[in-house]
Amino acid sequence: MSELKDRLQGDLTSAIRAQDELTMATLRMALAAVTNAEVAGSEARELSGDEVIVVLTSEAKKRREAATSFDDAGAIDRADRERAELTVLQRYPDRK
Numbered sequence: 001m002s003e004l005k006d007r008l009q010g011d012l013t014s015a016i017r018a019q020d021e022l023t024m025a026t027l028r029m030a031l032a033a034v035t036n037a038e039v040a041g042s043e044a045r046e047l048s049g050d051e052v053i054v055v056l057t058s059e060a061k062k063r064r065e066a067a068t069s070f071d072d073a074g075a076i077d078r079a080d081r082e083r084a085e086l087t088v089l090q091r092y093p094d095r096k
Contacts, residue, residue, distance in 0.1 A: 002046070002047060002048055002049040002051075002052050003049055004049045004052045004053065004092065004093065005031075005034060005047070005049075005052055007092070008027055008030060008031055008034070008052075008092070009031065011023070011027055011091075012024065012027040012028065012031065015027060022084055022085070022088065023088050025085075026085045026088040026089065027088070029059065029085075030055070030056060030059055030089065033055050033056075033058070033059050034047060034052055034055050037051065037055050053092075053093060056089055056092055059089055060086055060089045060090065063082045063083070063085050063086040063089065064082075064086060066078075066079075066082040067079045067080075067082035067083045067086065070082060
C-alpha cells in the first residue's frame, strides 16, 4: 500500500475516533475513489503514491466545481459543505 493511502487510512481512523463527521465522510469518499481507480481496467492493481495524488486532485476539482455550481444556484449551505470537503483534501501533498 502506498504511503499516502496508508496516511489516508490512518487519518480516517483518527476522524472516526474523534467523531469528526466532515473529515470521516471526506476521507471515506477519497478512499473509495482510490479503490475504484485500483480496480478500474482489465486487472486490479495497487496505485502508486503519484497515482493516488492524481485521484485526490480529481476529487478536489470536483469539490471546487460543485461549490461554484451550488453558489450559482443559491444553495449556499451545500456550497459551504463542498468547500469544507475541499479543505480536508488540501491537507494532503501538493496535487499536480
